[in-house]
Amino acid sequence: VQPPEKPLQAEEWNRLRESFQSPEVFEEVMFNSMVRCNSPIDVAKSLLTHVAKSNGDIAYHLLLKYLALCVQQGQTSEIRDVYEIMKIRFRILESGAYNLLIKGLSNSDQWRMGLTLLEEVKKIMIPSRTNYESCIKAASRHQEMNLAFELYHEMLAKDVVPTLDVLQAFFDFTRGMKGAELQKELFGILLYLRDNQIYPHKTFMRSIKLWFESIPGGNWRGHLTNIKDSGQCPVCNHQLEDSELTEEEYNNLRERIIRDVIHGTDTFRKTSPQEFEAFQTFVENRLPFDIVIDGLNVSHIKPRRLQCENLFDAVNCLAKENARLLVLGRKHMLINSSNWKREVMKEMQNKADFFFAENISEDDAFLLYATLRSGKHCKFVTRDFLRDHKACLSDSLTRHLFRKWQLIYRVNSKKMFLSLFIQQPAFSYDCVVQTTGDTWHIPYKDFFEEKYSYQVPRKWLCIQQQ
Amino acid sequence: MQSANVLLKKIVRSSVLPFAAQHGMKKDLFPLSRTLSLSLCLKQDNSGTPSEKLDLDAWKKVLKSGLQEEVSETVAEHKELSTLAAARETLEMWRLAGRSVPENISEEQLKTFMECPSKSAKKKYLKYLHLKELYKKNDKRKMDEKRERKLEAQKEASETDETKKNSLVCLWANAMDKAYSWRAAQAMIFGQPLVFDMSYEKDMSVREVANAVRQIVFSEGCNRRSVDPFHVHFCNLKDDSLYHKEFIKHYRGAWDKLLITVTDRCYTDIFPKDKLVYLTADSPKVMKTFDHDKIYIVGSMVDKSIKTGVSLARAKRLGLETAALPLEKYLLWNSGAKNLTLDQMMHILLTLKDTGDWKAALEFVPKRKYCGFVSKPVHELKKTLNLINTLKLGKRQEEVRRQFAKNYSKKLMQK
Numbered sequence: 001v002q003p004p005e006k007p008l009q010a011e012e013w014n015r016l017r018e019s020f021q022s023p024e025v026f027e028e029v030m031f032n033s034m035v036r037c038n039s040p041i042d043v044a045k046s047l048l049t050h051v052a053k054s055n056g057d058i059a060y061h062l063l064l065k066y067l068a069l070c071v072q073q074g075q076t077s078e079i080r081d082v083y084e085i086m087k088i089r090f091r092i093l094e095s096g097a098y099n100l101l102i103k104g105l106s107n108s109d110q111w112r113m114g115l116t117l118l119e120e121v122k123k124i125m126i127p128s129r130t131n132y133e134s135c136i137k138a139a140s141r142h143q144e145m146n147l148a149f150e151l152y153h154e155m156l157a158k159d160v161v162p163t164l165d166v167l168q169a170f171f172d173f174t175r176g177m178k179g180a181e182l183q184k185e186l187f188g189i190l191l192y193l194r195d196n197q198i199y200p201h202k203t204f205m206r207s208i209k210l211w212f213e214s215i216p217g218g219n220w221r222g223h224l225t226n227i228k229d230s231g232q233c234p235v236c237n238h239q240l241e242d243s244e245l246t247e248e249e250y251n252n253l254r255e256r257i258i259r260d261v262i263h264g265t266d267t268f269r270k271t272s273p274q275e276f277e278a279f280q281t282f283v284e285n286r287l288p289f290d291i292v293i294d295g296l297n298v299s300h301i302k303p304r305r306l307q308c309e310n311l312f313d314a315v316n317c318l319a320k321e322n323a324r325l326l327v328l329g330r331k332h333m334l335i336n337s338s339n340w341k342r343e344v345m346k347e348m349q350n351k352a353d354f355f356f357a358e359n360i361s362e363d364d365a366f367l368l369y370a371t372l373r374s375g376k377h378c379k380f381v382t383r384d385f386l387r388d389h390k391a392c393l394s395d396s397l398t399r400h401l402f403r404k405w406q407l408i409y410r411v412n413s414k415k416m417f418l419s420l421f422i423q424q425p426a427f428s429y430d431c432v433v434q435t436t437g438d439t440w441h442i443p444y445k446d447f448f449e450e451k452y453s454y455q456v457p458r459k460w461l462c463i464q465q466q
Numbered sequence: 467m468q469s470a471n472v473l474l475k476k477i478v479r480s481s482v483l484p485f486a487a488q489h490g491m492k493k494d495l496f497p498l499s500r501t502l503s504l505s506l507c508l509k510q511d512n513s514g515t516p517s518e519k520l521d522l523d524a525w526k527k528v529l530k531s532g533l534q535e536e537v538s539e540t541v542a543e544h545k546e547l548s549t550l551a552a553a554r555e556t557l558e559m560w561r562l563a564g565r566s567v568p569e570n571i572s573e574e575q576l577k578t579f580m581e582c583p584s585k586s587a588k589k590k591y592l593k594y595l596h597l598k599e600l601y602k603k604n605d606k607r608k609m610d611e612k613r614e615r616k617l618e619a620q621k622e623a624s625e626t627d628e629t630k631k632n633s634l635v636c637l638w639a640n641a642m643d644k645a646y647s648w649r650a651a652q653a654m655i656f657g658q659p660l661v662f663d664m665s666y667e668k669d670m671s672v673r674e675v676a677n678a679v680r681q682i683v684f685s686e687g688c689n690r691r692s693v694d695p696f697h698v699h700f701c702n703l704k705d706d707s708l709y710h711k712e713f714i715k716h717y718r719g720a721w722d723k724l725l726i727t728v729t730d731r732c733y734t735d736i737f738p739k740d741k742l743v744y745l746t747a748d749s750p751k752v753m754k755t756f757d758h759d760k761i762y763i764v765g766s767m768v769d770k771s772i773k774t775g776v777s778l779a780r781a782k783r784l785g786l787e788t789a790a791l792p793l794e795k796y797l798l799w800n801s802g803a804k805n806l807t808l809d810q811m812m813h814i815l816l817t818l819k820d821t822g823d824w825k826a827a828l829e830f831v832p833k834r835k836y837c838g839f840v841s842k843p844v845h846e847l848k849k850t851l852n853l854i855n856t857l858k859l860g861k862r863q864e865e866v867r868r869q870f871a872k873n874y875s876k877k878l879m880q881k
Contacts (some may be wrong), residue, residue, distance in 0.1 A: 049521065053528065060562035092552065094556050124556055128585075269776065
């Protein structure tokens with residue numbers, strides 16, 4: 001339905017209502033379309049008046065929709081009135097109403113009322129991130145930075161993940177302000193980005209840059225740049241942090257993978273204890289490997305060729321540099337078949353070590369174990385993103401470690417014809433926000449949402465103090 | 467006098483009141499005229515000319531009026547609300563806001579609601595309760611309608627007809643029950659065992675266990691009604707387990723009279739290992755024929771989250787043979803997981819046992835999961851599938867393939 005353009009009289013509303021196919025929901029549908037079309041508030045009021053006069057009451061959900069319309073148009077006095085009415089009529093409000101009220105009031109000069117509402121919400125539930133966002137933005141808009149930071153820390157303490165908008169607001173509204181305390185807080189936000197591997201988008205990055213450059217007496221200068229493959233910043237010649245996992249992280253990751261991915265809730269789900277033990281002794285006797293190959297995965301690279309030929313090419317290509325290879329496969333590869341020729345298999349076994357798992361076992365788990373056991377220099381070859389194994393890891397910190405390790409150690413084999421393996425240059429530097437005290441390096445994304453989570457940004461903001 | 471009064475009333479009605487008032491009215495008529503004039507004025511005020519301005523804030527007055535007295539009460543109560551009561555109030559408000567929230571919620575459900583770990587979990591649980599309530603209400607309504615219709619029919623029948631003479635009438639259900647029990651008892655002695663493995667409680671949520679038990683109850687029912695029932699075993703069923711509690715909830719007193727074997731022992735302790743076959747969708751082996759000498763095991767597990775290989779792991783651990791239904795071989799699979807519900811499994815196994823006909827048995831696979839039965843040789847099917855795929859993906863794939871071929875020949879020439 002199309003909402004009318006002018007306030008209507010009672011009869012006119014009645015007429016409209018009767019012409020509507022299901023009159024019971026007429027008001028609701030009408031309000032919905034008013035919100036959608038952003039109708040003038042007077043039209044909504046006239047409908048409310050009509051409803052109130054004919055029923056003597058207005059249902060809560062209609063009030064809610066009217067409130068949504070008011071918030072949409074920033075009608076502060078109306079928002080207040082609706083709040084007054086709601087408070088009288090109902091003992092307690094629900095999250096939808098609070099969301100609207102907080103949002104509406106925070107954008108007005110009565111933003112402090114939004115704060116009291118936030119307190120009310122806290123009594124019944126954990127406020128949502130948008131609730132906090134509205135309040136923090138309102139507070140920082142009015143230069144109450146202490147209050148804003150207090151709210152920010154509160155939401156972090158409650159495990160509510162801040163929106164990028166909130167973080168950006170801090171940089172926007174403190175531009176040009178002085179104060180060591182303030183600076184510390186904002187550096188804290190940058191470190192939050194670092195700890196959670198969040199990359200700011202372009203506009204956010206610009207806010208950061210402007211803030212740095214606006215610090216009175218700070219003499220900060222920012223430049224946009226691309227980091228060289230060697231990990232050196234072309235602007236300040238600073239060497240970025242090494243991407244290698246620390247010894248502790250590495251060991252930690254290995255332990256967790258054995259515990260969560262290979263054993264999980266039941267060792268039998270991916271392998272069997274006997275098999276895993278056999279594999280462990282096998283690996284232990286032949287350590288260390290340089291490259292571990294996922295035999296079955298690699299053998300499917302070119303669907304037109306025989307699977308054993310694919311694998312043969314891969315092994316040949318990688319064996320050249322005198323590297324110690326381990327190929328993981330399944331037992332069915334040993335049975336002479338149209339895809340797996342016995343002679344080819346024999347020849348390969350001269351060049352690399354092979355381990356054949358049971359046909360129903362998961363060879364990926366073995367791949368991870370063998371690579372991690374061999375040490376930091378060892379790489380593995382597969383096209384698999386191993387997402388299902390990452391998902392088996394029980395906490396997000398380890399999942400991050402896994403991803404970082406995967407990014408570095410995965411040799412990506414591209415589907416190029418006859419030139420079998422082009423190794424994707426593994427980053428030698430760590431792609432996170434980092435600082436040395438007088439420099440900051442911040443990777444950023446071009447767009448707000450970038451499609452692939454496994455891609456790391458290549459663009460950087462270099463900030464240095466002169 | 468009377469006639470004059472009537473006339474006057476007429477005059478008043480036709481709203482020439484001012485005229486009448488001017489012309490010296492009788493005193494006892496005045497009150498009447500005054501009220502009339504007042505109402506007239508009001509009417510004019512409200513709906514007279516459309517150009518007149520509407521009082522747009524009138525609704526606020528309406529809402530605020532008549533509530534002033536209540537306010538004082540509510541404010542006093544406002545303070546101490548226990549968390550449970552507060553949650554209940556919030557739910558009520560959500561319901562008013564038009565969310566899917568149940569109308570009535572028990573104390574226990576409210577506690578489960580509060581214990582939900584996240585907002586989305588809470589929402590899901592409420593929606594579940596809401597739907598449950600709706601179904602219940604609908605069922606009740608239908609029952610009532612049915613009862614009414616029955617009563618009416620009875621009334622009509624009593625008016626027209628006397629009692630019929632039929633010796634079978636009332637005992638039908640009872641006799642069937644007896645016949646079924648007799649068959650089930652026979653099966654307890656001579657029947658082929660079928661095992662339900664009840665060892666997955668720790669892999670399931672409370673609701674999944676409830677669903678699993680419901681499915682088992684269904685399967686037990688259709689087994690009882692079949693011509694040649696299985697001898698059903700519930701193995702690994704601990705006495706105080708969730709499964710057990712749910713079973714009692716479903717069967718109540720009948721639980722102890724069921725003609726099945728319930729035990730807390732494992733099937734490997736009861737039957738020889740080489741006769742056991744664990745049915746699991748993850749099995750690499752595909753069942754070819756139904757073997758009347760084997761003892762099939764069905765895992766009593768409902769798996770709403772994705773936990774692959776749980777039952778396969780169990781069979782591996784115990785060193786048992788496994789098998790999967792030949793779904794791929796007989797059906798053109800469309801979508802959905804290959805694990806079937808327990809009652810579907812039971813139907814399929816019963817049909818296989820009686821007829822050995824895969825087609826008839828696999829009729830019990832839900833229709834949405836497959837497109838049709840395989841009728842042509844497999845390679846022909848693959849061709850059509852490829853065709854469908856190329857049509858779906860457009861000609862891109864074909865092009866890529868051609869490109870490859872081209873490059874390949876080029877490289878060969880270069881050599």
